[in-house]
Structures are given as structure tokens and as C-alpha cells.
Amino acid sequence: MQYETLKAILKKNGSSLTHTRRYIFDLLWGQGPQSMAVLISRAGDKVDRATIYRTIELFERLGIVTRINVGWKYRVELSDVFTDHHHHLHCTNCGKVIDLPSNPMLETMIDTLSAKADFSPRGHTLEIFGLCPACSRA
Amino acid sequence: MQYETLKAILKKNGSSLTHTRRYIFDLLWGQGPQSMAVLISRAGDKVDRATIYRTIELFERLGIVTRINVGWKYRVELSDVFTDHHHHLHCTNCGKVIDLPSNPMLETMIDTLSAKADFSPRGHTLEIFGLCPACSRA
DNA sequence: CAAGAATTGCAAATTTGTCGCAATTTCTGC
DNA sequence: GCAGAAATTGCGACAAATTTGCAATTCTTG
Numbered sequence: 001m002q003y004e005t006l007k008a009i010l011k012k013n014g015s016s017l018t019h020t021r022r023y024i025f026d027l028l029w030g031q032g033p034q035s036m037a038v039l040i041s042r043a044g045d046k047v048d049r050a051t052i053y054r055t056i057e058l059f060e061r062l063g064i065v066t067r068i069n070v071g072w073k074y075r076v077e078l079s080d081v082f083t084d085h086h087h088h089l090h091c092t093n094c095g096k097v098i099d100l101p102s103n104p105m106l107e108t109m110i111d112t113l114s115a116k117a118d119f120s121p122r123g124h125t126l127e128i129f130g131l132c133p134a135c136s137r138a
Numbered sequence: 139m140q141y142e143t144l145k146a147i148l149k150k151n152g153s154s155l156t157h158t159r160r161y162i163f164d165l166l167w168g169q170g171p172q173s174m175a176v177l178i179s180r181a182g183d184k185v186d187r188a189t190i191y192r193t194i195e196l197f198e199r200l201g202i203v204t205r206i207n208v209g210w211k212y213r214v215e216l217s218d219v220f221t222d223h224h225h226h227l228h229c230t231n232c233g234k235v236i237d238l239p240s241n242p243m244l245e246t247m248i249d250t251l252s253a254k255a256d257f258s259p260r261g262h263t264l265e266i267f268g269l270c271p272a273c274s275r276a
Numbered sequence: 277c278a279a280g281a282a283t284t285g286c287a288a289a290t291t292t293g294t295c296g297c298a299a300t301t302t303c304t305g306c
Numbered sequence: 307g308c309a310g311a312a313a314t315t316g317c318g319a320c321a322a323a324t325t326t327g328c329a330a331t332t333c334t335t336g
Binding site for chain 4 (some may be wrong): 014015016018020021047048049050051054055072
Binding site for chain 2 (some may be wrong): 121
């Protein structure tokens, strides 16, 4: 289950799964990309701002979360370790962000293209902009 | 030439190509992704920071610039309208960002995948993380 | 060229992210 | 389970990044 994986990743890096970290992980679990402001607000006075920043930084460094751009600011979400690898469809009209499950062929192509440039790919983010189903009909 | 295109895009949206905007465009022209801090510093006292923020926001809204994530912060660069469509290889070791020319098949696949989700794609950004040629040999 | 609209600079206000350090929690070896 | 050591957290205080209001200036149009 997810806490075991989380704990294992942390332990492997000499960190531990504290009360607070589990709480922040829970804030991320099952949600789409969230801004720091939202996370801080959702945490209320349960967790201090500084701790949230420090935890997200740690989580990102250990590959637990991924950071993506949404418009001006960034948002964070659990990485592929905890969710299926996916990309994002950003509606430029209503602002909604929709998950798009990835496709093996697309992944292969991205890796191949990188490798041809003599680059060793480890991961990627693909953000697609356009109109969501609702807005493209309006 | 590029200023005509720029002017046309602005005009179409009821804005005009002012000295200041042309100056900021010039700061972007021919350069890779730049941080706001760099743009502000390069502008010196020619353009106020607030104006740079406002202009970049306008440019992004009109599709003149694209914003990408580099680690923690974002950077801006001219959009596909002014450069060849490309993606970025981010070396997680030395921090270098390398342009990767795109591939028609990849583009097609991305559009097709979006369309299957009933989404109308208008553009995208693909950021690949890994080791650059130099770092992967070290 | 004049009038009105858009744009810019300036300075102040917010917001966002960081840091140092003391208090608390977690981990380890009994 | 307990003591001591190490890691983590909260709490300001900071520092940096971004936004905003408004008056002065620049553009656009007729």
C-alpha cells in the first residue's frame, strides 16, 4: 500500500515518515495538481508553511512529487510512483486541468528522440493547452 | 519579418507595438528560456519591473511567449510563432537546458491523443529530464 | 494636431519562499 | 520502554518575487 512505498523511499534516503509528512502526503493523495497556496490553506494550522515548503522540496528531491506549470505558478502532484504516468490537458478558456493517460508508443518515441540527441532521459512532463470538451462546444 | 508578425498579433487584440514592447521582444529574440530576474536585470533601467511582468503576461496571453519550468522556477522564451517548435532537455546534473527539435510524428501523436480525449489541442510543452551528453559520460 | 484610450513608471502592498534556532518528535541501542 | 542523539517542526523574522493604484506619458484615430 502507498504508505509502505512512501516510507521505503524516505528511509532509503535517511529520512523518516513522520506524522506531518504523512499528513502532507494525504493532502496530495487522489488530487490533481495543487498550488502551494492551496496546500497551505488546506493544511490550516495543522502544518506550518515553512514545513510544507520543506516537505514538498524533500518529496520532489526524492521523486515523490512532480511539479508542473499551470499558467503563471506551479503546482505539485504525486509522481508516477503513486499514480499512473499521465500528462495534462489545460483548458485555456476555463482553466481546468484534465489528466490524460499516457500511451506506450508516445513514451517510447520521446525516449528515442532524446537518445538520438545523445541524452539519457529519466523522465518528462507534457502539458497540452487548448479547449476542454465543454469549452470547445461553447 | 518578426516585428510585422508581432505587431499584427498585438493589433488583432487591440494592443499596440510600443517602444517598450519592442524592446522586451528584442530581449527575448534569439535567446533560450530566460528567467524574469534575468530579463529585469538585462533591461536595467530601460524598463520597469512592473512593465516587464505586465508585458510578459500580455505576450503569453497572446501566444507570443511560452513559459517553461526549469527546476523550481519558470523561464520564458518566444513561442513557436517566432522560433521552430522544439522541446527541452534538462540536465538534472549540470542544469543545462538544451533545445530538442521536434518531430512531426511525435507532434501528430500528441494531437491525436488529445483529440481522442475530446480535447481541442492548440499547443504543448514537453520537458525532458535526464543527463546531458557530457554528464552521462562522467 | 487634439481628445481619448492605452501604456508606463513609481512606490507601496502583497504574496511567496527561505532561514536560524529553540522546542518537539523520531530513531537507536540498550 | 527508556535515555541520548539525530532529525524534524514551528515560529518569527527575512528576503525575493509579483501585483496594484494612480498620475504622467505615449499611442491611436479622426
